[in-house]
Amino acid sequence: MEAWNILKSENVFEHRWYTLRQDWVQLPDGRQVDDYFVSVRPDxxxxxxxxxxxxxxxxxxxxxxxxxxxxxxxxxxxxxxxxxxxxxxxxxxxxxxxxxxxxxxxxxxxxxxxxxxxxxxxxxxxxxxxxxxxxxxxxxxxxxxxxxxxxxxxxxxxxxxxxxxxxxxxxxxxxxxxxxx
Missing domain, CATH: 3.90.79.10 (Nucleoside Triphosphate Pyrophosphohydrolase)
Incomplete structure (x- = not known):
């Protein structure tokens, strides 16, 4: 199993407790996903x-x-x-x-x-x-x-x-x- 290739990342919302990041990724089979959202939170x-x-x-x-x-x-x-x-x-x-x-x-x-x-x-x-x-x-x-x-x-x-x-x-x-x- 392969990891996805991150083509671009952009923080679309930032707060001290929470950041919402949008990733544009390429899947191992070559398909691209342009709206994958990730919640960046502290441990x-x-x-x-x-x-x-x-x-x-x-x-x-x-x-x-x-x-x-x-x-x-x-x-x-x-x-x-x-x-x-x-x-x-x-x-x-x-x-x-x-x-x-x-x-x-x-x-x-x-x-x-x-x-x-x-x-x-x-x-x-x-x-x-x-x-x-x-x-x-x-x-x-x-x-x-x-x-x-x-x-x-x-x-x-x-x-x-x-x-x-x-x-x-x-x-x-x-x-x-x-x-x-």
Whole structure:
């Protein structure tokens, strides 16, 4: 399988959180596509923080793209000056007030590789503890819910957790925890 040849690219919309790029591409068979649009977005992190007594802080917040209140893992954009682990630590603290000394990268996923450029970096944080109150951005309203780690699969199966990168992170964390025993 061959990659497409990019003939020309042009940013048609730019904002600090989102850039829409139009690509003109040539397919391996020679055909050309002149209106392929790509969402250029910053990379993101997600964190499954596990307390010493087996609980995970989840966040419930309104997501305007789907116009629903969703239950998911804490996470967010990686700032330009940050490494993924630094962003994971910052997002966990800001959204939940939790900290952990031990972070492990579980993996990387692309949540929409057909149209988006970003990578999701998925972390597990072990022995998390509540250190402070949340430190939210002005447009954030987040409720923290502590859920037993062993109930996460049930929340996925009943549709309570339906955010793809949270599901991926939970799956990878379960593999790590259950295979480490």
């Amino acid at each position: 993101v992190v997600l964190v499954l923080a596990l307390t010493s007594d087996g609980y995970v802080p989840l966040v419930r917040q309104y997501k305007h793209g789907v116009q629903k209140v969703l239950l998911e893992l804490p996470g967010g954009f990686i700032d330009h000056h940050e490494l993924p682990e630094q962003a994971a630590r910052r997002e966990l603290l800001e959204e939940t007030g939790y900290v952990a000394a031990e972070f492990h990268l579980l993996g990387q996923v692309h949540d929409n590789p057909t149209k988006d450029t970003n990578t999701d970096f998925l972390f597990i944080a072990m022995n998390a503890v509540k250190r402070q109150e949340q430190s939210l951005d002005p447009n954030e309203e987040i409720q923290v819910e502590l859920v037993p780690f062993n109930q996460l699969s049930s929340l996925i199966l009943d549709g309570s957790i339906c955010v793809g990168n949270s599901i991926s992170t939970i799956f990878l964390a379960q593999q790590r925890v259950f295979h480490a025993c």
